[in-house]
Structure formats: structure tokens, C-alpha cells
Amino acid sequence: MGCPENSSWTGCLKDAGRRVFSGGPVYLFFLGLFAALLVAGVAAGIHSVYIVGSRHAYGTTREIPLAMLIATYTFFVITSTGLCLVSSIGHIFGVERFMPIAKRAVLLSVITIMSGFLVIGLELENPLRLAVYLFCSPNFTSNIWWMGVLYAFEVVLLILEFIFLLLDKHKASVAAGLLGILFGIAAISNLGGVFAMLNGREFWYGPYLPIFFIASALLMGCAAVIFFTVLACRVHREGLDGRMAESLAAIGKLAGLMLAVIMFFTIWRMVALAVGGTHELLVRDALVSGPFAFNFWALEVGLGMILPFALILWSAGKRIGPIFLASALVIFSSFFVRLDMVVAGQIVPLYWELGVREYSKLHAYSPTWHEILVVLAGVGLTGAAFLLGEKVFQGFREVEDAGSHFAEVLEDAAQEPPSAEKGKVDGSP
């Protein structure tokens, strides 16, 4: 299956559309489901920010202004950077085993970063002002400013990298990919800095978060590649071929290593909190035995570290089933890791030390339905775009695939003016 002979944009898209619609009932059901989540979430976000006001619709407060949506944003962009890093191991640094996953990983990296942007776009009160004042009134000392700029570059680089990969333009894709890695790492450590440079927030303050975010990104990248590659096989209703299975097994090992790293990070973090100041002790108690205990022990440690690590060990670096399950658990759990990190940093009232009546209890946060729907908008975008991507690019198969047809079209487009293309399409039967 490929594009029509004339290889035009519209022809190619029509063909891709045909492939999407012939995807079978299960495929179409999930595609519809994710699209519905996306629409519902975007509607919920618009309703929250522009109609009723975020103060009424979202669970954030003056005391906990950053919560589930910021956590979701970090979840997506950390995943995106991770995918970019993991994809680079093969197609940039030439590790054979990591090569087969490169294209899919880069596309997923674009998709997840876009999902992150979508969620933060529905979180900001005045996103349009950002577009103007990010450039007209920059603040170079602000991590959020750098975040905006670095991620804007990052998304362009990722898209270029993907196009060059499709075109099999090796040098160009390596160049874009290398820059993508640099910007990705800068962006993600800076994202850690958004929290880590707030001197008034002891739980966040310090060099821990930027480093932790980079390690998390690698873990998330591995988990996402494994998770989505296995799902892609289901989409195409075929088994993993030998080369891909080997590749996933190798990525599974890297995931195991990163899990170990994250576990040690977490252990040392808890030890360090235990000898920290009042705020840190309060947060540690909240995590270990307070309102966050279930999230911490069950979702973060149990489902996110111990179980996946055991599964990866059990897989003996070969069986894909347990590796897939471990990846799914890591992805699920890391959402709560982000959420707890963001919220726990704000639960201790800033005037706690004064011992005043007004601030004698820890602040609490619980998400609203509006927030949950916006999170699902991000999930919907990722899910739907992944499913579409698989059909459009026909599973990124190496030979005679739609990817290369698209590549042909892209090449043609680069050579001929678009009007000529259009003429061709119109003239085609």
C-alpha cells in the first residue's frame, strides 16, 4: 500500500486516510475515544479559563498556585525530552540496537511536547500575552522565560529531525538531532530550575530537581518507546520482528538501569529531607505518613519502582511482555511522581514558623473535574496523534513504506512549487 502514482500531498493524505479508516473497529474505537477526550478536555479548559474563571474551575489556590496541570505539563515535556534522548542513542550515536525505534521515538517526542504545550496553554490565564511579551518584554533571569524559548526551539528541531529522518537525510537528521539533544537537556534542567531556584520553597530549592529531571527523562523515554512500540504492533496486527524485539530488550535494560538510578535518587532524597529544615521535615512526613503516603508508597514506590524493576529483572532482558508491563507502570506512576513533587512543594504554609492560627495546618489540594479533563486532553492528543501517526507513516517500516512515500512527496515539494503540485492533483483521476 502506498500513495497514488503521482505522489501528491492530497493523494498521499487520501491514502493515509483510507488506511486510517480501514484500521478495524478496535483501532477506530480508540482513535475516536482519544479524539473525544481531546475535544472534551479542550472544551473544559476553555470553559475554565475564559468562561467561569480558573479560580472556580480549577483546584489551584493562592497558596497552591501550581498543581495538576503544571505537573502534567512537566510529565509530557520530560517524556518528550526522554524520547529525544533515547532516539538519539541509535540514530545519532550509532548504537545499532537502538536504531529501529528512532523514527517513532522522534515523532512521539513531537507529539508529547505538543501535548505538554496544550495542557499549559489551558492552564495559563492569558496565553496570548505570552506570545507577545515573551519577545517584547523578556526577563533573562526567569526560568519560565527560558523554558518558553528553549522548548520553542526544541519543538522546531524535533520536527526538522523527524522530517530529515523520513527523507533519509542522515547528516541533516543527525545535526538536527544533536541540537535537539542540547536544547532538550538545557530545557529539561531549566524546567527543574523553575522549581529549584525558588529560595522560599525548601522542598524544591537546590540542585536536586534539575538533575533528577534529566534522569527521569531517560527513564520515561525508554518506557514510552517500549510502551508505544508494543502498542504499534497491535495497531498493525502483527508481532514484533526480531530486530525490533532485540531493540526493545536493549531499551528495557537501559530502563532497568535508569530505574535503579531513580530509586537511589529517591532514597537519598528522603534521607536528605530527614536532616533538612522544618519545611522539609513536614513535607517528608506528608509523603511518608501523611496525606501523600498512598501516592508515595503505592503509586510512586510500589507501582513505579519496585514492581517494574522486578518485572524487568524477571524478563531476563528478553521477554517483552514483562518489559511492556513495566513500562506502562513507569509511565502511569511517573504522573504521580510529578504531581506529588509539584504539590508537596507548596503544602507548608509560608508563615508556618510564626505559629499563627491562620497557618497552623498544611495546605491541601485536590484536583477538580475540569483539571482532570484538561489532563485527559493531553492524553487524548498523544493517543490520537500516535494512532494516526502509525497509520500515516505505516509503522515506520524501512522499505516500501508510506514513510518513504511521504518522503518522496516532501522531496517533490522541496523541488516544485506547490501550485504545480496542486495542478497535478486536480488533473489526476
Next chain:
Amino acid sequence: MIIKSLDKEKMMKNPEKISEMDRREFLKIGLVITGVFAGGSIVSVASAAEKIFPNGSIAEKYPYRPHYCMVIRVDRCIGCRRCVEGCVAANAVPSYGWRTLVLEREARQAIGQKREFIPVLCNQCNNPPCVRACPVTATYKDPQNGIVMMDNKKCIGCKICLAACPYDARYYNEERGAVDKCDFCFETRLSRGEKSTACQAACPADVRVFGDLSDPRSRVYRLVHQLQKPVWVLKKDTDAKPNIFYTKG
């Protein structure tokens, strides 16, 4: 706080060159205001004397002119909260937000008075974390008077400044479509020629003293630069270098 390294070195080498007057001024501040603040070239710390400080009289070194500040004589507060009402009325503060609060501490074991009231507001920090964090300079420190102000039309509502402020002094104001905070009533009073803030004007117990710290004749200057009573600031370890001072009496 930026101290020219040259000055520092010079001073560490020749401590005897520091004038007696400077030394006294410095000791006062260093001793009574444990770990004071201040931007520009003022420096002062708990264990004072042997630490570095710049040349010249301290008053000349306050970085803003006028260098607005507020001294809160905390033990005089009776908790009537008229200051809060005055602030709300002057600055159209909505019911869901606040620019200033009066916090209440109970001390059951204390002899005599068992409650203490602590007014809080934006500290107009000399090293304001909110200003550093804002991506679009929607919040900025006025180069003349040092008040941390808002440029509402720029605020994207990211709320990172809310998280950055160590004093919980900011909230998102729906009506303004921007974050709102205390501006020492600059917009509603000072810029119109008045000399006081609404909270100060409303206080029946003369708890809040507002004025220009760079003017040796001002009340705030005298309240801060004296040895008899302790003067302190809140959360000094966050290094925001606040301009709200607390004292008693």
C-alpha cells in the same frame, strides 16, 4: 546584593580605616537587625563587626530615593483589622484575595496578654524572587522608589511569582486579569500626592509606620537605626532582603 569586590578587599585589609561613625552605624544595624537586608551596597549580618561593609554613611547607600519601607510596631496591634478594611477599600481588593493581613498568634501560657497580632504584606523586597521569576517582566521593581509593581497588561497568569514569593503576598485578580499585590498604595495614593498608605492611615494604634528609609529625618529611619529596641524582618534566610521591619513599642 552586590558588593563591589574591590571595596570588600579594601575593607578587609584596612578595617581601621573605617570611620568611627560608619562602624557605629554598622554595628547598630548589624546588632539589632539580625541579618538585615538591603540592596545596593548595604550589607549587614548578625555577627557584624568583622564582616564587610561599604564605605560611606549608610543612609547614602540606600538604593532607592525615596527608599520606601514600613516599620510595624507589632506589640501595639490590637487586631481590629481596620488596616485590612482600609486596604480593601482603597485598592478594590476582592473578597477572594488580600494585599495585607493581620495574623493572630495565641500564647496560652503567656502571662497577661495571650494573643499577638502580626500584620503582613508584600515586603517590597530588595532582591525580589517574584521579579526574578516573572518571564515577561509583568512584575518589576520600580527603579526610583523600589516598590515592586505590576504591569497588568503583560501578566500571562503563569503564577510562578505566587510560588516564588516567600511572603505569600500575591494572588491572581480576575477583574484585573493579572496578579495583584500591595504597591504601598502607589497607584491609589502616593502617585496622587498622599504621603501615607491606606493601611497606615486606617490604623488607630499607629502600628504601621510608612516612610522613606533613606531620609535620616524620617520616622522609619529613626525606628530602624536605634539600638534600644530589637528590629527584625521575616524569613531573612530566603535572602529576599525585605523592606518591612518589625519592632516593638
